[in-house]
Amino acid sequence: xxxxxxxxxKELESESIFILREVAAQFERPALLFSGGKDSIVMAYLALKxxxxxxxxxxxxxxxxxxxxxxxxxxxxxxxxxFNAKLxxxxxxxSIQQGRVSEEKGYNASRNKLQTVTLLDTLEKYKFDAxxxxxxxxxxxxxxxxxxxxxxxxxxxWDPKNQxxxxxxxxxxxxxxxxxxxxxxxxxWTEMDVWQYILQEYIPLPSLYxxxxxxxxxxxxxxxxxxxxxxxxxxxxxxKVRCRTIGDITCTGLTLSTANTLEEIISEIAGSxxxxxxxxxxxxxxxxxxxxxxxxxxF
Amino acid sequence: MQHQIIxxxxxxxxxxxxxxxxxxxxxxxxxxELLRFSTAGSVDDGKSTLIGRLLYDSKSIFEDQLLSVxxxxxxxxGDEVNLALLTDGLRAEREQGITIDVAYRxxxxxxxxxxxxxxxxxxxxxxxxxxxxxxxxxxxxLIDARNGIIExxxxxxxxxxxxxxxxxIIAINKMDLVIFSEEVYNKIKTEYExxxxxxxxxxxxxxxxxxxxxxxxxxxxxxxxWYNGETLLHLLxxxxxxNIDSELPARFPIQYVINQDNDKFQDYRGYAGRISGxxxxxxxxxxxxxxxxxxxxxxxxxxxxxxxxxFTPQSVTIRLASNLDIKRGxxxxxxxxxxxxxxxxxxxxxxxxxxxxxxxxxxxxxRHTTSETSATIEEIRYKVNINTLENNKDDKTVLMxxxxxxxxxxxxxxxxxxxxxxxxxxxxxxxxxxxxxxxxAGMIISDAEVYSYNI
Numbered sequence: 001x002x003x004x005x006x007x008x009x010k011e012l013e014s015e016s017i018f019i020l021r022e023v024a025a026q027f028e029r030p031a032l033l034f035s036g037g038k039d040s041i042v043m044a045y046l047a048l049k050x051x052x053x054x055x056x057x058x059x060x061x062x063x064x065x066x067x068x069x070x071x072x073x074x075x076x077x078x079x080x081x082x083f084n085a086k087l088x089x090x091x092x093x094x095s096i097q098q099g100r101v102s103e104e105k106g107y108n109a110s111r112n113k114l115q116t117v118t119l120l121d122t123l124e125k126y127k128f129d130a131x132x133x134x135x136x137x138x139x140x141x142x143x144x145x146x147x148x149x150x151x152x153x154x155x156x157x158w159d160p161k162n163q164x165x166x167x168x169x170x171x172x173x174x175x176x177x178x179x180x181x182x183x184x185x186x187x188x189w190t191e192m193d194v195w196q197y198i199l200q201e202y203i204p205l206p207s208l209y210x211x212x213x214x215x216x217x218x219x220x221x222x223x224x225x226x227x228x229x230x231x232x233x234x235x236x237x238x239x240k241v242r243c244r245t246i247g248d249i250t251c252t253g254l255t256l257s258t259a260n261t262l263e264e265i266i267s268e269i270a271g272s273x274x275x276x277x278x279x280x281x282x283x284x285x286x287x288x289x290x291x292x293x294x295x296x297x298x299f
Numbered sequence: 300m301q302h303q304i305i306x307x308x309x310x311x312x313x314x315x316x317x318x319x320x321x322x323x324x325x326x327x328x329x330x331x332e333l334l335r336f337s338t339a340g341s342v343d344d345g346k347s348t349l350i351g352r353l354l355y356d357s358k359s360i361f362e363d364q365l366l367s368v369x370x371x372x373x374x375x376x377g378d379e380v381n382l383a384l385l386t387d388g389l390r391a392e393r394e395q396g397i398t399i400d401v402a403y404r405x406x407x408x409x410x411x412x413x414x415x416x417x418x419x420x421x422x423x424x425x426x427x428x429x430x431x432x433x434x435x436x437x438x439x440x441l442i443d444a445r446n447g448i449i450e451x452x453x454x455x456x457x458x459x460x461x462x463x464x465x466x467x468i469i470a471i472n473k474m475d476l477v478i479f480s481e482e483v484y485n486k487i488k489t490e491y492e493x494x495x496x497x498x499x500x501x502x503x504x505x506x507x508x509x510x511x512x513x514x515x516x517x518x519x520x521x522x523x524x525w526y527n528g529e530t531l532l533h534l535l536x537x538x539x540x541x542n543i544d545s546e547l548p549a550r551f552p553i554q555y556v557i558n559q560d561n562d563k564f565q566d567y568r569g570y571a572g573r574i575s576g577x578x579x580x581x582x583x584x585x586x587x588x589x590x591x592x593x594x595x596x597x598x599x600x601x602x603x604x605x606x607x608x609x610f611t612p613q614s615v616t617i618r619l620a621s622n623l624d625i626k627r628g629x630x631x632x633x634x635x636x637x638x639x640x641x642x643x644x645x646x647x648x649x650x651x652x653x654x655x656x657x658x659x660x661x662x663x664x665x666r667h668t669t670s671e672t673s674a675t676i677e678e679i680r681y682k683v684n685i686n687t688l689e690n691n692k693d694d695k696t697v698l699m700x701x702x703x704x705x706x707x708x709x710x711x712x713x714x715x716x717x718x719x720x721x722x723x724x725x726x727x728x729x730x731x732x733x734x735x736x737x738x739x740a741g742m743i744i745s746d747a748e749v750y751s752y753n754i
Binding site: 006010011012013014015017024048049050051052053054144145163164165166167168169170172176187188190 | 333400401404434554559563666668722728736
């Protein structure tokens with residue numbers, strides 16, 4: 001009899017696959033929220049494994065702010081095709097045109113907050129009853145207390161004080177008509193786990209984790225692309241940088257990096273002294289920025 | 300714009316090679332184990348400081364987090380960085396200076412990755428402690444060396460016992476405030492050992508620490524030359540876990556049926572699930588419950604990879620040699636393994652989680668492994684006073700945070716083990732039929748005597 005112990009990655013994978021299958025079994029119309037970031041890429045690969053050789057039994061939903069990196073869109077389309085998955089796009093641009101939301105103005109304008117409306121509208125339009133997201137509990141303190149199966153009321157809102165207790169590996173996805181769940185299969189993964197898993201599984205990433213034309217604002221580097229209005233004083237620089245987390249162009253801070261391979265990225269992260277969300281402008285708006293956005297129905 | 304391509308070997312996705320492990324060159328940090336532990340404590344006993352210390356000393360705290368804690372410490376008027384603030388959660392809690400829920404924290408050393416279920420320790424948070432303890436391999440019970448064993452210590456220890464946490468670490472904290480007295484430490488230890496025997500705790504460890512100054516947390520303290528044991532972190536890194544799960548009778552609750560029929564996979568039919576006890580091997584003869592049909596394992600799939608064997612807690616897909624009509628909620632067991640019990644009359648300990656009290660004759664939805672049925676509450680046998688650990692047969696109102704011994708009758712029989720034997724097949728939850736909230740956490744016990752304590 002050999003020593004039977006799973007590695008931490010195997011155990012996390014096994015937990016996440018269990019949750020993905022629970023979602024397929026317990027819900028009628030689940031969807032996988034796909035942003036093109038590394039966490040949702042890992043989710044897509046976990047889903048592929050969970051239902052193999054059958055196709056993933058739910059569509060991918062991308063909430064497109066219109067300010068995405070080109071690489072994100074190219075990668076998304078290739079992946080969806082290869083996985084034989086269905087893709088649904090919710091467009092923030094359309095929400096703006098329909099007058100559902102109004103665009104922020106000025107140098108710090110971001111469509112990040114507007115996404116919530118488009119997301120909720122999209123979930124309602126297609127009658128999705130469960131939205132799978134790649135959020136992790138180590139990302140942010142408001143996430144540290146969120147359940148795997150996170151119950152949202154009929155307005156799509158999350159009440160942190162009134163969450164269902166979650167015990168052992170028994171998940172309760174029962175809901176009233178009109179309510180839905182946000183489900184976070186990789187809740188227990190850390191940033192490091194995600195990178196290690198990408199390496200272990202040879203998961204291809206968008207080249208976007210490298211970009212070079214940047215400018216600096218409030219000690220954070222951003223991509224010098226038309227989606228962000230630059231102040232006259234903000235000069236375009238050439239730096240060797242990469243994204244640790246990818247969101248919309250307007251809120252994705254870039255990290256100075258000399259890494260050329262996944263292995264080098266991992267050793268850089270191991271030595272890093274700043275959290276990945278340290279580069280996210282959306283979290284810097286206030287101390288409880290994430291808590292407020294989550295209550296409103298953010299990812 | 301010029302881009303670089305990440306130079307990792309990219310394989311075709313739908314072949315088995317994209318996850319072949321032997322291809323991994325840099326395996327150094329890929330072979331860590333996972334350990335889940337729970338901590339329970341109140342504001343005063345140094346729990347948050349201890350967790351802050353573990354995160355800080357294991358370098359799991361990043362500069363931006365530290366900066367925000369420094370700013371918060373200053374705002375609150377403290378002159379030094381308050382490590383306890385590292386574990387602070389929601390704004391609602393910061394404003395009220397309380398913890399409202401279970402928070403999960405993460406840190407890693409080169410040996411293990413740790414998941415901490417951090418719960419508040421007051422009596423009104425019993426449900427949170429139970430929730431946090433339900434998946435823990437280790438419980439850390441903090442004792443303030445100045446106060447010794449108090450009601451809260453017993454309460455935490457009882458929950459560790461009730462939830463069958465395999466290892467309990469008694470961290471005797473604030474040793475600096477009793478001038479690192481060996482006598483104080485020994486007195487608490489001796490007193491606790493009696494409680495541990497009565498509570499039938501499985502494995503216990505004692506460590507004298509000062510969370511604030513770091514004594515015996517990560518590094519051995521020079522202040523406790525009389526203590527020869529391990530530091531807390533070293534103990535957490537070395538306590539054996541999980542091995543026993545694979546020694547249990549083999550259990551495979553069917554979670555989902557995967558069907559595929561195309562050129563490549565003709566008539567593929569696999570039973571997906573997470574192994575909940577023991578080991579399954581290709582060729583094993585299985586019995587499907589409740590249909591009592593026999594078959595053998597033709598293949599065990601993990602995504603596109605075929606395995607020879609799989610063990611607890613792997614998520615796999617089992618293919619059988621013959622086609623049985625089985626579905627989600629059924630269970631595959633090994634023919635020669637000990638059979639689970641099969642009954643619709645179940646006795647259990649229940650921790651009540653909801654503001655609406657448990658009602659006798661009330662009807663609830665039951666979730667047990669991957670099966671679901673409904674049940675009525677037949678009888679409340681006794682309620683446990685978790686401060687004195689006495690059983691109260693007279694008071695039968697079961698309110699939120701109460702723990703009671705009850706009997707339920709299910710519509711369809713459950714296939715279960717006693718919780719003491721298997722934490723997965725021995726646990727269930729009760730769901731309110733109207734609100735669909737999770738209202739009860741149940742631990743099945745056939746022999747009530749096992750859980751009768753008298754302290």
